[in-house]
Amino acid sequence: MFQTFDSPASPDQGPPRLVALRAKLGAMGLDGFLVPRADVHQGEYVAARDERLQWLTGFTGSAGFCIVLPEVAGVFIDGRYRTQVKAQVDLGSFTPVPWPEVKPGDWVKEKLAQGRVGFDPWLHTREEVERLERSLEGTGVTLVPVSENPVDGIWRDQPLPPFGKAFVHPLELAGESHAAKRARLAEGLRKAEQKAAVVTLPDSLCWLLNIRGADVPKNPVLHGFALLHDDARVDLFVNPAKLDEAVRVHLGPEVSVHPLQGFAETLKGLAGPVRVDKGTAPLAVSDILKAAGVEVAWGDDPCRLPKACKNAAEIAATREAHLRDGAAMVEFLRWLDEQAPKGGLTEISVVQALEGFRRATNALHDISFDTICGAGPNGAVIHYRVTEETNRPVLDGELLLVDSGAQYLDGTTDITRTVAVGDPGAEERECYTRVLQGLIAISRVRFPKGLAGRDIDALARFNLWVAGQDYDHGTGHGVGAFLSVHEGPQRISRVSEVPLEPGMILSNEPGYYREGAFGIRLENLIVVQEAPALGDNRAQMSFETLTFAPFDRRLIMVEELSPGERRWLDAYHAEVLEKLGKRVSGATLSWLKDACAPI
Incomplete structure (x- = not known):
């Protein structure tokens, strides 16, 4: 496990x-x-x-x-x-x-x-x-x-630093060689008249060099620092023992490997200006540079925005990862639908079963975070992690919230479904329907080019707001391509000012939580795309949905949905059946047809 x-x-x-x-x-x-x-x-x-x-x-x-x-x-x-x-x-x-x-x-x-x-x-x-x-x-x-x-x-028994081996991320999945990435970003440095940029974020480093690692649980990243120079060379500071011969050959002669201990001393000898991200680099980096008389140029981590805007190869790979994961999720939902009414399930047994269905794909690299599986009142703990001490039975008449994800070599997934066990009650269905309406609103929206996540966040909350309800988290976070399940700078949040650009992958996850009673969250991943021409053909963006798995129709108050919401839901379920029907077992296909029937 x-x-x-x-x-x-x-x-x-x-x-x-x-x-x-x-x-x-x-x-x-x-x-x-x-x-x-x-x-x-x-x-x-x-x-x-x-x-x-x-x-x-x-x-x-x-x-x-x-x-x-x-x-x-x-x-x-x-x-x-x-x-x-x-x-x-x-x-x-x-x-x-x-x-x-x-x-x-x-x-x-x-x-x-x-x-x-x-x-x-x-x-x-x-x-x-x-x-x-x-x-x-x-x-x-x-x-x-x-x-x-x-x-x-x-901290007398503080663990040792992590020692995960690095490995190469294939070009067919990355879609661009690290030489091309380095050259593209170095050109930006030259235009800004900057000599180098400091890279401290692990996912930025891994994206830049088309490598992955194992230094952080659930996230395939490598701990290290990098200096990207304006001639496209990179000085990589990392424990050299983490890099085998295959990785060193992949990096090539323009990437020089140095021990981590040499990072601070190398900073002192740089010629400025050196770009440092005030929002992501440790304060110590700019302090060292300034103390050595090296000019600091404040600016964004040069990798963050290019990394967020996935290329065609990354998006195609991610689509395949989501179909594979969707099939495993459907097998799980069918199993859960059959087993929960019998009694005997606990939050831990549900988590173990879901991981088993993902393992059965023979492609699971890791889970992308510890599965959040909250039964009844535990579902109201937004980032709940079940332990042996908190493990709760899955009881009749309650809601079960399952938020989970997987790391495959071709993509990172994150999906949440809330399901009914027996008849949870009318109020739970009302709240579920409002949350579903929020997800549908984000899925359907077209918006002018240049808008940020803060400009559309309220769409997911409208039906909750008019009922005097809300949720205390953002509507969506960025997601990497076989990288961190939480990726910046893109977000759907009232505080996000970063314009949404084509290729950005985000979660779409409104929710509602009543402490001591129940929690509801629904989540699909979406990718920003240029919207098809419409009306006076203004430049607009829209979202393509990447995640495919049915919503629990027993919890949907159909009469509360608008005609447009009904059409979206029926079309989505038809697409779930079409895309996943050939990927699941015979018994699950029969269940899926019922789960995806028009409302």
């Missing part, structure tokens, strides 16, 4: 660890410390060695941070984790703080009149630190970069 069910959260360990950290801070002359969920590469997903926030507090979410002060330790969490955090931290020692509604600077000013608050400059971006510094101007609180991370100083 790729997924395990142990509980990494240790709320009982939080208080003594917090006491030890405060003692360490006192010895360092500090009154506080910032503990982010981040590593030196600033990726969203981190290796076990870098789970400092989890180790200290017990909180296992994929985003958040802790600010430790003398009398209080605030765990800052967004809307996805406000239910989860209360079960994972010792509330006598740690205080959950709703973020971003409560800004960290405002919170610190309220809790600390004066003092020195330390931070590790390798674990925070310049943008992040500057924002906090501005909010603390005129106070007695000073931010202090430290060379020794005090959490590491008290």
